[in-house]
Amino acid sequence: MEQPGGGASGGRAFGGVEKAGSVIHVLLRLLKRRLFKSPPAPLRVAALLAAVLLYGTTGFLYFELSRNPNLTWADGLWWSVVTVATVGYGDLYPGTPGGRFVVALPVMFFGIGLLGYVLSLAATALIQAKTKELHGMGSRKLKGHLVVLNYPSLAKVERLLAELTRDALFESGTDVVLVDEDLPEIPPELLSRRVHFVRGNPARDETLARASIDDAAYAVVLSKRPGDPHSDDLSVAITLAVEARTKKVHTVVECVDFETQELLRKAGCDSIVCTSRFDAHFLSHELLNPGVQEVIEDLTSSHEGQQIYLTPFRGSAAARFEEVAEASRKHGHLALGVQRGASRQLNVAKDHEVKPGDSVISIGPKRMPPLG
Template sequence: MAWAYRVMFQVLYHLFHHIVWNPPVPMRIFVLLGTILLYGTTGFVYFELANNPELTWSDGLWYTVVTMTTVGYGDFFPKSAGGRFLVGWPVMVFGIGLLGYALSVVAAALVTSKSKEIKGMSSFALRDHLVIFNFPGLAKVERIVDELRLDPTIGKAMPIVLVDEFLEELPPELVKRGIHFVRGNPVRDGTLSRAAIDSARHAVILCRNPIDPASDNLNVTIALAIEGRNRKTNTVVECVDPASEELLRKAGSDRIVCTSRYDALFLSQELLNPGVQEVMDDLLSATGGQQLYLTTVTRETTLGELTGPCREKGHVAIGVYQRGAVHINPPSEIAVGQGDRIITIGSKRLPEL
């Protein structure tokens, strides 16, 4: 039984040391506030009850609160010397000081919390959110966030978390957009837990250095870390070297975007067909004009049968995406099965067809 007494003694010592001798700030404020309220209420009733027999304890409490907050309605005030100097003065001096101290503690806590979030030291309990990994530059991240916010799939309501190891502080432009920030190694479980990756709906992995093929190695590691925690997360990964695409697929990435391949295509097509860049910018950007959409088909049909419903909703059907193959401008008789996607151009996203 000796060990039980030792444990009990240690628990009592811990409680006595941390609560009695060094109590936390909220408890300290609560105890002091209660003491002042009790002193002011009882003192006011004790000294003023002889002059006003109708006084109640609620009147004393009301007087104390009004005096502490410097409101001073004047409906209750001390008339006796004891009520003025032994109750009124202490309540005013200590009450106002305590109120100022409490407000300063609250303000400091709010500033500290906001500073921790901006510096990436906070943890987030989010669900169905989007996580962006790596910070290649402000302009690129801003453009991605703005484009995603314009589409109802993401919208303005879905929380977005940025994860980066070397960004010291979240830029004000991203703070205004409501972006959360987690600073840390993106492949470590601690960082992923702080970003709530286990309940994330989407993840976008950007290349830390878009001109360095070695950035692909980090993205492969991040993709593996995400898949190890949450296979349901829809992961889109950017890569520099086309040779990294196969490795990213094996790592579990849902979609891969190789920027170097598209750079070459845009350059060559702009040379052969001047104006292609403006056309693609209009089709791919959600800021205005017409966009490309891939809409899931829920029944067995043909492209010709879907053209009419699409046209009624302001869309032009230009192709079919089925079994990983793209068919642009196919014959109208082409069969379209359940789960295939029809490629259209329109001003807003279509529901399932």
């Protein structure tokens, strides 16, 4: 850029003022048309901000090169960014009247306004995203996670998650997606447990897709209204929807009515927990063996004490139960029996054959690695 000098300097300065005035006029028209008549799109605002930076860079160089011939385009851009951001380091500043009043003042007014608007758009987008997450309006792109379908109560969901996270098989960093149609907002207590929320009918394909059910590792269908047998109808519908989408996810379904189990098996779920099935068992055992309820609770809870585990036997050949029991003792476990498919045998003989693919039933303080 040629440096202004002598009489030509005044003419060039005047021409620069005219050009700068034209640019400002265009900016004013754009602002009036886009900012005040209709809410501007983020890309349009970003384009206006880029125009302000370009105007500031070229204008700063045009007027200030006569005072400082060593200025570069990078210097002009740096000054424009610092001015728009209201930082004002002071390392570069306009010293000519044209640089101050024709370039600096418009850049300050328009640049600060546009930058503030861009920042407000970003803040609004973040707030809207958080609001959508809290109200379950978005989708979750996850893999290897747990999907909990239905929300009977906060206490029940918290107990379920507490039991799962104490087991080594369920990694502490595993994400959880809660799906429910009636819950308006995810409780704060569940947010701290890495629980995501998807609001919608769990029996609908679109809702399951938003919960990434196809890539989930586990799915638990809770009874919507514990104690009400009619809630099993929804559980069956949800199970059918899940199994129709994917067979890879391991599905456990809670039911109230014992008669519903056959329908759930036909639906294709992997496991069924019927709460009414155990009521009479617990009552009769507690009546005949006072204190047995605490023993059963200890064996089925991961909170403390000993628990029941099923550990896969992965040996290359069959082994005697006596050998498997000895291997279990090294891990602090007491072997009780063997499960083969849907068949279970407890208190078996020492020479009972344990085949590869069987599971060893044992009691221990924590889960042991596969045997064999």
